[in-house]
Amino acid sequence: MEYIRTPKVENVRFLYRYPTVSNSSSTGTLYLTATHLIFVDPGLKRETWILHSLIASVEKLPITTIGSQLLMRCKHFLCITFVIPKEKEAHDIYQSLIQLSQPSRIEQLYCFHYTASNEFFTIENGWNKISIEQEFQRMGCPNNNWKLSTLNKNYELCKTYPRCLFLPNSADDYIIRGSAKFRSKSRLPVLSYLYTNKASICRCAQPLSGFNARCIEDEKLLDHIRRTNPKSPLLYVVDTRPRINAMVNKAQGKGYENEVYYENIKFHFFGIENIHVMRGSLQKLIDACELRTPSMNSFLTGVEGSGWLRHVKSILETSVFIANAVHNGISIVIHCSDGWDRTAQTCSIASIILDPFYRTIDGFQTLIEKDWLAFGHKFNDRCGHINGDNREMAPVFTQFLDVIWQIMQQNPCAFEFNERFLISINDFVYNVQFGTFLCNCERERNELRLSKRTFSVWAYLDAHRMEYINPLYQQMDSMLTVSVAPQFIKFWRGLYNRFETGVHPRDFLEDILRAKYHHIDQLRKHITFLEKYLEQHQKPKENGQTKFRPLGSIDLDEIDRPLKVVEQCMQRLEMQHEQNLKDQLSNKNCNELEMEKCSVVDDDDETNENNRIFSNQSPIPRPNSLKLENNNNNQDVLINDEHEPKDCLSLPMDQVIQDCSIISLNWQSFQNLKNCTCSTPLEPYSTRLHCFACGHIFCIRCIDKRCNIPCHEPISLSKPVCRNCFIRLTKSNSIDA
Incomplete structure (x- = not known):
């Protein structure tokens, strides 16, 4: 509360992005609380609540004749402008929002103050719903080829990996530790998904190979992974980066595997750009969506110039390649630079294409828990939960949800959940209402004891499950057919233009x-x-x-x-x-003795049974x-x-x-x-x-x-x-x- 200088401002104007005859602006009262910015228009009986953690930027525009304007952009693609009559009040609100939207300590986030007072779940619900070990048991692990390793039970092997790691049964501890030392951030190759035909998807970080360095233990570990699949003599290594980026990393002592040292392995490079390119691409897409008077040419030019759909296509293309290879019986090892951005995207999307379980509500939650939370996607850094280096922020998870939406458009009956489910998850990732998407890895979440101090997002989604059911869902056991042709890649209006009332249909078919x-x-x-x-x-x-x-x-x-x-x-x-x-x-004139006899008659007497049931006495x-x-x-x-x-x-x-x-x-x-x-x-x-x-x-x-x-x-x-x-x-x- 010490950051709130002016808690209430009256006669504030709310400017609409797309003014119409009936609503060009509204006037009301602006409230500033410890957790929310609230605008109340008593005339329209309209309330707008915005969590401070959702505010991406606040810009103070030049003073006009009607007052000082504050332009606020949010992480869930809401863009609003407030006109405050007095300059001092506008400055106070501006300074307060800057401080409240960028907390310096993690304990200041909303999830530590959220009480779920109007919900139907408790703080214990959801945290123990998903077990990574049970999910691997569903895949058939451990077995003759894969074992559960305890080397990382105290996060000694890799700090950003989960305790539960599945590795080739034939690989000893010496090989495993040696491979971890040769991989960036000690993120060695481990099992991510095992298909029914014994082909596997493994994930890791780039090797510290430089121009000529090698590691015998790492070479042996990849060979052990190849041998877990007796149906194929080859192992694919997929580097999701453009080849030029991988070569630049070689000059920094990192890079990619040398084909001379790794036998029976085939390398594939894909052109998924890094987080800096993706961050700039999304900003250009938002600029195209925020055109004041968009024409057909300007909007399409802006979307094309952002390159966002091209990046979405690149991720989908890589994931489809991985899924097809695994379906054909070839095991794959995937990595990017550090193995927590592009690797998480492609591993999880390929798993969804292959496994119908991940297309259910419970399965999708399990997939996120496994490939994103347990294996260490940096949610704190990528989503900007606390004040830090803005260069680390990137819409990696939003891009993943966009690709899932693209697949849903091609297969509308294959998913148990609907579009609203994806949008809700995207909101919860950024608003930090729940502790599920907090921190950068499993170890940090355990150290903060989030399961004891915050609520789980899975409990909320389960309590509101009926809102996310896809009425067209038909359970199928086959692999999805996904096209990567440019004609199938669409702009997701429901996410990026969600708050623009003038661009949506009157009634949504999905709601009906x-x-x-x-x-x-x-x-x-x-x-x-x-x-x-x-x-x-x-x-x-x-x-x-x-x-x-x-x-x-x-x-x-x-x-x-x-x-x-x-x-x-x-x-x-x-x-x-x-x-x-x-x-x-x-029967009203029956005497009391007869009524008592009727009450003890055997249940086989149907007439007396009915008299007993409908009696007003009991x-x-x-x-x-x-x-x-x-x-x-x-x-x-x-x-x-x-x-x-x-x-x-x-x-x-x-x-x-x-x-x-x-x-x-x-x-x-x-x-x-x-x-x-x-x-x-x-x-x-x-x-x-x-x-x-x-x-x-x-x-x-x-x-x-x-x-x-x-x-x-x-x-x-x-x-x-x-x-x-x-x-x-x-x-x-x-x-x-």
């Missing part, structure tokens, strides 16, 4: 399909419950025929609309309920009657009543009818939807969720509750509901109970 997917799934569960409930509670006639025709006999072709199935179920429930009321009235609590208990994070945690029946099909019929009246069969459409019920504007790519009870669409703030949805089979557990439905479903008098 996802909503329909969940809606149909809920209707199926509702129909299944009603079918089973009717079947269980129908009374047989004396001649053995049922009173009502079973729902399963309904011919769907005769129904003019799908919701009529549910409507017919409701009509039958009401008819059954009326019949039960008549039965209860006819009502059975509804399965959705929940206790709310505040945990340490002040979250609403749902606790089942100890007397709650496990079988919801045994509920009284009047209770079922009451519960069904709460659930809406029709869900609100996204068409022409501009604002939430709280008047919050629903911007493109903002989170818009349906309430699983009433079916209306709400913003993320208004649908921050979870509870079970009754009258579904199987019961829908912990679904998002609005606050009004939360009160009705849980029988609570307050949403904060």
Whole structure:
């Protein structure tokens, strides 16, 4: 708080990048807190929250007649301009943002202050979800060819590698240590991925070969890697750098392997540029996106001049080559300079092309944990989490996500997750809301005890999994077919122009399909419950025929609309309920002794069983009657009543009818939807969720509750509901109970 000189400024103008007739600017109040910059426009009921850690740069523009302008660019591609009336207030805000956006100590980052007070997970969730050793066991390691080495259990062999390293079974400790000394940063060749045909992908850093240096141990280790794959006599060594860059490194005592010393090895160079070129390329792409009055020619020229799509194509081309070689039974060793940027990109992308597990939500999280976090991508330096050398910053991970998006465009049914999932991960990498993407290697994260002091991003993504489901996903076990033709490389508008409201479609097809997917799934569960409930509670006639025709006999072709199935179920429930009321009235004059006898009759007597179930003397609590208990994070945690029946099909019929009246069969459409019920504007790519009870669409703030949805089979557990439905479903008098 010592950096905040002016916490509140009124009459601040927010200038839109693409002004229209209805919104050229808005006026409101600017707030500065310890973690966020907040702009509130009371007229439009619009709030803009920006984490200080997301601010990339703040520029103070020349004073104009309307005030001092502050141009702020963010790491997640938001560019905004504030006009502050008074020069002193503008200067104070400028100085405060410079200091708050560039913390000098890692403990000042937002993840150490984030409490997840409105979420449904704890600080323990997510950290132990992924085990690198278990992931290698899924691949079949250890086996006769690969062993788990303990040489790095205390990070003595390589400080930036994980404790868990898999190496050739035939390589002894002397060879392993010798190879580590010959590789840059001691990053020796280790296993990254093992394919089903025994071909492998190994990763390392460049050798310290210079012009004529050699290392017998390193040569033997690569030969041992080659021998782990008996199906191929060759081993490919892929250097992801341009050849000229590798030759320059030779003059510095590094370089690449000498083919004279390494037998049965074939070398391949690819033209992926270094971090400095990529950083400049992204800046040129952002400049093209921020043109004030872009024309077709100027925008396309700017995108082409940035070279960004050319770099994306180069990474994809290298990864496809690696995947094809491994699929054909040839093992590969990959390196760049130090093995934590281009090597991480190509290893992980090739694995996604080869392995369908990595195309699932859990698999993609495992891939990032293995190839990026465990093997030491420098997130602190590349993302600029703390104040340091700006020359170390580079959009390496963003580029990786861009390539994944390119593959998703060619294979829209192959991935379990959607575009929003990739964008969310990119945001979490830079905003440091969670401790997952903090530090440069596994050792540093363990030293800071991040799993005890911060929340895990995997817990958040799992809690919001339904927002990231791809409704077109079809599980397949084959390798992906990916084209690297220039016509298939696209500009990712959803990421780089995400905040430009004028360049997006009115309704996103992905949002519509996802909503329909969940809606149909809920209707199926509702129909299944009603079918089973009717079947269980129908009374047989004396001649053995049922009173009502079973729902399963309904011919769907005769129904003019799908919701009529549910409507017919409701009509039958009401008819059954009326019949039960008549039965209860006819038995009302029974004496107390007869009632006691009825209560102990054997369960095989169906008539007496129904009398017991529907008796008003001993009502059975509804399965959705929940206790709310505040945990340490002040979250609403749902606790089942100890007397709650496990079988919801045994509920009284009047209770079922009451519960069904709460659930809406029709869900609100996204068409022409501009604002939430709280008047919050629903911007493109903002989170818009349906309430699983009433079916209306709400913003993320208004649908921050979870509870079970009754009258579904199987019961829908912990679904998002609005606050009004939360009160009705849980029988609570307050949403904060």
